[in-house]
Every structure is written in C-alpha cells, then in structure tokens.
Amino acid sequence: MEIPFIYGRIAEAEEFTGREKDTKRLRTNLTGGVNTVIMSPRRWGKSSLVHHTLEEITNSDKDFITCHVDMFNCKDEEAFFRTYANAIVTASATKVEEAIETVKKYIGSFGPKITLGDAASTMEFSLGIDFKDKKYSTDEILDLPERIAQERGKRFIVCIDEFQNVENFSDSRAFQAQLRSHWQRHQRVTYCLYGSKRHMLMNIFADYEMPFYKFGDIMLLQKIDSEIWKDFIVKRFNDTGKRIAPELAMKIAEKVECHSYYVQQYSQLVWLLTDESATAEVLDEAYEQMLDRSALLFETIIDGLKPRHISFLTAIANDEQNVTSARVLSKYNLGTSANVKNLKAAVLDKDLVMVGKNGKDLEIQDPLMKTWLRRRYRD
Numbered sequence: 001m002e003i004p005f006i007y008g009r010i011a012e013a014e015e016f017t018g019r020e021k022d023t024k025r026l027r028t029n030l031t032g033g034v035n036t037v038i039m040s041p042r043r044w045g046k047s048s049l050v051h052h053t054l055e056e057i058t059n060s061d062k063d064f065i066t067c068h069v070d071m072f073n074c075k076d077e078e079a080f081f082r083t084y085a086n087a088i089v090t091a092s093a094t095k096v097e098e099a100i101e102t103v104k105k106y107i108g109s110f111g112p113k114i115t116l117g118d119a120a121s122t123m124e125f126s127l128g129i130d131f132k133d134k135k136y137s138t139d140e141i142l143d144l145p146e147r148i149a150q151e152r153g154k155r156f157i158v159c160i161d162e163f164q165n166v167e168n169f170s171d172s173r174a175f176q177a178q179l180r181s182h183w184q185r186h187q188r189v190t191y192c193l194y195g196s197k198r199h200m201l202m203n204i205f206a207d208y209e210m211p212f213y214k215f216g217d218i219m220l221l222q223k224i225d226s227e228i229w230k231d232f233i234v235k236r237f238n239d240t241g242k243r244i245a246p247e248l249a250m251k252i253a254e255k256v257e258c259h260s261y262y263v264q265q266y267s268q269l270v271w272l273l274t275d276e277s278a279t280a281e282v283l284d285e286a287y288e289q290m291l292d293r294s295a296l297l298f299e300t301i302i303d304g305l306k307p308r309h310i311s312f313l314t315a316i317a318n319d320e321q322n323v324t325s326a327r328v329l330s331k332y333n334l335g336t337s338a339n340v341k342n343l344k345a346a347v348l349d350k351d352l353v354m355v356g357k358n359g360k361d362l363e364i365q366d367p368l369m370k371t372w373l374r375r376r377y378r379d
Contacts, residue, residue: 005265014239023049029190031057031064036190037201037218038192039218041365044259050159050192065092065149067159068159071160071195081138085141089144092145106144146186146189164200179211226253226258229263234246244278245277248278251283269289291371294369301369305350308339308343312334315332318374324337
C-alpha cells in the first residue's frame with residue numbers, strides 16, 4: 001500500500017493541498033508578466049507551490065515555456081551562468097538534437113562543451129563554458145530566454161530557487177545590478193525568484209538601496225490553515241482504508257503549528273503506526289519518534305552556537321516576550337540589554353528564528369526544535 005503522506009520532496013497531484021489562493025495568485029502573475037518573489041521560512045512548501053503552478057500552466061497553455069533553475073550549488077557567478085544556460089536550453093528543447101542546435105544558435109560564441117547522457121535520445125546533457133581563458137560577455141546568456149521566446153512566438157517563465165545565494169558572490173551588488181539591468185528589459189520573460197533563507201531575501205528585495213528593490217510582486221507565504229490540514233489528513237487516511245477522527249487530525253496539525261513539512265511527517269508516522277483507526281496514544285508515540293529522529297540535527301546546530309546564542313534561543317522557545325527585561329537577562333545570562341541586539345541578529349542570520357505575526361516578537365522557526373530546546377534546557 002502506498003504511503004499517503006510525503007515530506008522532504010515536492011508534493012504532487014493529490015499530495016498537494018491548501019494553496020489554492022496562492023496558486024491562483026502566482027499563476028496570474030506568471031502568465032500576466034508580473035515578476036514574483038516568494039518568501040517564507042524553509043520547508044513551508046515554496047518549491048511545491050512553484051512546481052504545481054508551473055504544471056498547471058504547461059498543461060493548459062502551450063504558448064508558455066517554463067524553466068526551473070536551482071542555485072543551490074552556485075557558489076560564484078561562473079557556476080550561475082553555467083547552471084542558468086543549462087536550465088534554459090533544456091527547458092526550450094524537446095530532444096537532444098534540438099538542444100544542441102539551440103546552443104549553437106544562441107550561445108555558440110562561448111564555444112560550449114556539450115556532454116550527453118548514456119542514451120542520445122535523452123535530455124541528459126550539460127554545458128561546459130570556459131570564462132577564464134577568454135573574456136566573453138555574459139549578456140548572451142542573460143538574454144537567452146528573451147531571444148528564444150521572441151523567435152518562437154512564445155512566453156518564457158523562469159523560476160530560480162535558492163536565489164539568496166547571490167548574496168555570497170564576490171561582488172554581489174554588481175552582479176545583482178547586471179541581472180536586473182537585463183531582466184527588467186525583457187518583454188516575453190517573467191521571473192519567479194525564491195529561496196530558503198528569508199532574511200537574506202529580505203535584504204535583496206526589501207532594501208531600497210539594492211538593485212532588486214521593487215522588482216516584482218512579493219508573496220509572503222503563510223502557513224496552511226489547520227482546518228484545511230484536518231480535512232486533508234482525514235481524507236488521506238480514508239483513501240487508504242484507515243481511519244482518524246477529525247479531532248485527532250486537527251491535533252496533528254496544531255501540535256506542529258501547521259508547519260507543512262512536519263504535518264506531513266507526523267501524519268505519515270501516525271498512519272504507519274495505525275492498523276485500522278488512529279488513537280491518541282499513537283499520536284503521542286509518533287510525536288516522540290519525530291523528536292528522536294530530529295535530535296541529532298538539533299544537537300549539530302546547537303554545537304555550532306555560542307553559549308549565549310543557545311540561552312537566547314531557549315528564552316524564545318520558552319515564549320519570553322520581553323527579552324530585554326532584567327528578569328530575562330538574569331535568568332538566561334544574556335548580559336546587557338544592548339547585547340540582546342547582537343544575539344537577535346546572530347540567530348536571525350542563521351534562520352533559527354523568525355519575526356512573529358505581530359511584527360515584533362521572535363519565534364523559533366522549527367516547531368520541533370522549540371519543543372526540543374524546552375526539554376533540553378529545562379530549569
């Protein structure tokens with residue numbers, strides 16, 4: 001029997017839920033030529049949303065070419081241009097021969113090396129472009145989707161994941177300015193930029209001094225509502241011949257604060273531990289299993305922090321609101337109130353906390369880590 005809950009990969013088809021409004025907004029933007037930036041803490045479902053939306057577009061309108069660029073391994077500008085060119089060429093070709101012709105026609109001046117997969121009929125190939133020996137202009141690559149779209153009478157949608165990695169490039173601001181100078185002139189290409197580090201994306205897109213300020217519509221992704229998760233969990237259990245009471249399904253969602261990754265993981269563990277009908281005892285057992293599986297990761301994260309960073313995180317995990325009060329400073333050994341500013345900046349930079357809905361108080365991003373911290377550093 002196929003397991004009805006997934007985590008750690010793209011949610012597809014019936015696995016995808018609760019993002020109807022987000023999908024509609026993103027689809028309207030991308031098909032309407034509105035560049036879009038998606039921001040949210042990690043593992044809230046950004047990649048699944050983009051994937052689902054692109055599938056809807058390609059299945060309903062053949063005038064669009066859609067492309068996904070993953071910048072996860074891009075450590076510098078050269079890696080970006082290679083990755084970008086590969087993704088654009090692959091997306092715009094249906095077979096290897098067509099891809100080779102695209103390379104020759106549009107970026108042949110780079111003298112790229114083309115590596116094919118085992119079978120010549122597959123689209124497994126990569127471009128090797130040498131930037132060191134010759135001073136080639138990268139304008140051709142940045143304008144590649146626009147040129148292809150114009151000549152084919154199509155529209156191009158380019159989605160770039162882990163875009164915040166541009167912040168780590170040697171001359172990041174100049175590189176961002178180069179990208180923006182090209183992309184803002186494109187008439188037939190729409191860009192969707194997103195990533196897993198919200199604070200870095202905010203630096204890129206919300207700072208009026210940065211090149212990408214007001215580049216497009218900013219979507220601040222929210223959590224999926226617990227009622228939607230409840231119905232989804234109950235249905236997925238029913239579809240596989242098992243049962244779970246609505247109140248228990250709601251408890252799953254609320255226990256992990258509607259965090260998409262953990263709702264799916266928690267539901268999967270409960271489903272695996274259930275023979276016919278889930279019980280409260282099964283929910284408790286599944287939750288402890290989740291904590292046990294995550295403990296090593298949390299220990300590794302904590303081992304890389306300074307003692308006061310850990311104390312500050314513990315205070316946040318314990319829902320201390322006024323972290324600069326004399327009581328909190330003393331209880332958690334945080335030093336002076338002025339020092340709290342540095343502690344806050346440090347844990348925000350590591351994406352361990354996020355600003356709450358009220359725009360002021362901090363929250364631990366990972367709800368399981370919050371529980372782990374509370375238990376690990378009890379009074």
